[in-house]
Amino acid sequence: MEYAVARDGMVDSLEHDLRGVVEPDPVGTAMRAVPRHEFVDADHRAYTDRSFEAYGTRVLAPSTAGALVQALAPNPGDDVLIVGVGVGYTAAVLAEIVGPEHVHAVDIARRVVWAARDNLRRAGYAEALVDRRDGARGLPEYAPFDRILVEAAALDVPAALREQLAPDGRLVMPLGAGDQRLATVEAGDEVRDGQVVSFAPLLVEGEQDGVPARNRTAREDREHARRHAERRRGWELDWIDWG
Template sequence: MAADTRARVGPFKSLGTDRGGMEYAVARDGMVDSLEHELRGVVDPDPVGTAMRAVPRHEFVDADHRAYNDRSFEAYGTRVLAPSTAGALVQALAPDPGDDVLIVGAGVGYTAAVLAEIVGAEHVHAIDIARRVVWAARDNLRRAGYPGVLVDRRDGARGLPAYAPFDRILVEAAALDVPAALREQLASDGRLVMPLGAGEQRLATLDAGDEVREGEPVAFAPLLVEGEQGGVPARNRTAREDREHARKHAERRRGWELDWIDWD
């Protein structure tokens, strides 16, 4: 799978002869080597490590070679996960080739690209509540060689029912419980991975039909619902609406609430 994708990505076919490409490839291998090292054991060499070696992370993080440092970035009002975090999520998800995958919280598209290397781009569906993030993810994925990944603007808690059921669902945002819609959209033998909790979060795994299993502590932004995303203009009531609201409220008051009645 990885070899096919590399052949599809035009600028990266000649990594051995292009100095800039070679430097990125070396940096990428060093990044994945550290994640596979026995002292860390974040990802297994196959398939997650192989997939991460194939994805040009610098196309998703505007930071040149620093894109391959194990650190997070901020972009488009969202957090770009550190490679170790993204790798741990995909490792926990345990996708197989051909699995239909839903990613809730598309971010800049990097995790979607890693999953595309494993299951195939046409099997990856990513949604995000922020329109600006969706546009960025689409552009990044196209430029990196994964135009077949579907990215749409949706309320993550509602999932993507038109393409359900999904063999794997990955949620890159935290909630107190697994949203009911995502449970319903999980295939009968599927797996869902997401952070659960408020102040203290744990990475949870749900295999369809089983109880939620909580794992390592994590820290993710909360799963937003419609209207909470950044970039949504707030609509203030007009002065007329304020007067009408006050009048209707006054008319609803009864008995002792009416301060103009002389009860004595």
């Protein structure tokens, strides 16, 4: 009962505060149904609107997760791809709207994938698919997708994700390096004037947490001499195939 009251209070604030982050239906309804405490340990107060680090990734604040789903505008039965599954909470919210069998999520970090699978199973969304993949390459064997949500930033939309988007589909992701904005891609048109956001960069294979910074990928080795990529973070944004 305590959790239900806290959850309703959280969603009420997202629907009715000056921010007006989410609409009551379907996003607000979905967020009221998802037991976020199954995805977030007690120390982080599941129904407090704040982000934090877990498993080497940032867990989005409820307001950020809600804003992403609101921008994605999913419909029941849509096939959805999530790039950057995190702890699985956003996947669960989407599962409430489209159905868990229509949710496909990938992450480059194995321990994040394991945690998300376990969280989703425990919360009642075991049918949602979570796989360890290079997010910039998507999940071609399940394409096309009606909706694609990328929970990591890049300079442009990776070509593989554009190719896997259905003709009448919608893709939402943060674009930019220092100054990021939430962008929406729909029917080939791109709108970048969404809200200002701050996300970690989209990493490709070899650039994930725990890999030595100076030997992350064969591509890095080839490029280093002329690019002088000395920074640990940020330079990986330049080397995804944008198409």
